[in-house]
Amino acid sequence: MHLFVVNPTAGDRKYKDAMVCAIESFMAEQGEDYEIYITSGPMDASEKVRREAIKGRELRVYACGGDGTLSECVHGAAGFKNAAVTHYPCGTGNDFVKTFGDDAELFTSLRELTEGESLPLDIVDVNGRRGINIFSVGIDARVGIGADRFKNMPILGNKGAYIFSLLRELPRGISRNLTVTTETGEVISGSFTMVSICNGRYYGGGFNPTGKAKVNDGILDILLVKSVNIFTVARLIGKYAKGQYQSYPQYIRYIAGKKLTVEADTEFYVNVDGEALRTRKAQFKIIPGGVNFIFPKHSKFYIRETSRQRLGIS
Numbered sequence: 001m002h003l004f005v006v007n008p009t010a011g012d013r014k015y016k017d018a019m020v021c022a023i024e025s026f027m028a029e030q031g032e033d034y035e036i037y038i039t040s041g042p043m044d045a046s047e048k049v050r051r052e053a054i055k056g057r058e059l060r061v062y063a064c065g066g067d068g069t070l071s072e073c074v075h076g077a078a079g080f081k082n083a084a085v086t087h088y089p090c091g092t093g094n095d096f097v098k099t100f101g102d103d104a105e106l107f108t109s110l111r112e113l114t115e116g117e118s119l120p121l122d123i124v125d126v127n128g129r130r131g132i133n134i135f136s137v138g139i140d141a142r143v144g145i146g147a148d149r150f151k152n153m154p155i156l157g158n159k160g161a162y163i164f165s166l167l168r169e170l171p172r173g174i175s176r177n178l179t180v181t182t183e184t185g186e187v188i189s190g191s192f193t194m195v196s197i198c199n200g201r202y203y204g205g206g207f208n209p210t211g212k213a214k215v216n217d218g219i220l221d222i223l224l225v226k227s228v229n230i231f232t233v234a235r236l237i238g239k240y241a242k243g244q245y246q247s248y249p250q251y252i253r254y255i256a257g258k259k260l261t262v263e264a265d266t267e268f269y270v271n272v273d274g275e276a277l278r279t280r281k282a283q284f285k286i287i288p289g290g291v292n293f294i295f296p297k298h299s300k301f302y303i304r305e306t307s308r309q310r311l312g313i314s
């Protein structure tokens with residue numbers, strides 16, 4: 001069955017209505033079993049996907065929204081061999097599909113998606129909440145989560161929401177005292193501006209913190225950004241956004257691993273693919289091949305990876 005999960009609050013409302021009509025028209029021509037499900041609140045998409053997946057029939061899930069909608073669908077489908085998820089992007093960022101370069105545009109085609117095949121991709125678990133793209137702790141998480149709350153204010157818009165959220169967070173302090181424990185058992189305590197845990201490559205509307213991240217290598221790409229002042233942030237942010245963290249080794253440390261723990265004496269926000277989680281202890285771990293992900297029919301990434309598998313290239 002084809003299940004289209006629509007988040008009515010993501011992106012532009014008028015576009016969403018037109019998209020639903022397009023889905024109905026396209027699927028009517030295909031003559032296949034399908035359902036359009038409109039979500040009613042946080043994690044409703046996860047519950048719906050899980051309810052359908054547990055029935056045991058083949059399930060193809062299309063997350064119609066932003067990265068948060070995709071993340072919720074992934075959380076619901078994770079671990080079910082009969083279920084596969086993809087993104088029909090209509091949110092504000094749509095960052096995850098940018099990981100696939102030129103293929104990103106293909107995800108906007110219903111025909112490409114419905115005729116596409118799936119591959120198992122890695123996912124990330126943090127305290128039982130599973131996602132697929134980038135998780136973060138620190139100022140970027142606080143600003144991004146705040147922006148999500150303000151983006152629907154007519155006077156602000158998407159970009160204005162980020163600026164307003166940033167101005168709101170700066171007086172509260174750029175850095176936080178954290179204790180980070182790596183996979184090897186190394187304990188790093190101190191003040192951090194942010195910690196990024198990457199499976200995908202893009203977040204925050206186009207930030208690409210590390211070009212090393214691969215969605216099927218079983219590895220987390222982690223960046224630890226030391227405490228810096230507002231002026232240093234201004235110098236760092238452009239390089240960070242372009243994945244040029246090596247330019248500032250005195251401030252940014254790169255770690256590759258399968259798990260990471262972040263702790264603090266007080267609660268902090270964790271950005272989970274654009275959604276908010278509050279905790280005092282966040283335990284991140286990679287789940288290799290944790291979800292089946294549908295690629296567009298003519299996806300170069302899919303063609304390349306399946307060819308590598310046939311040749312036995314890891």
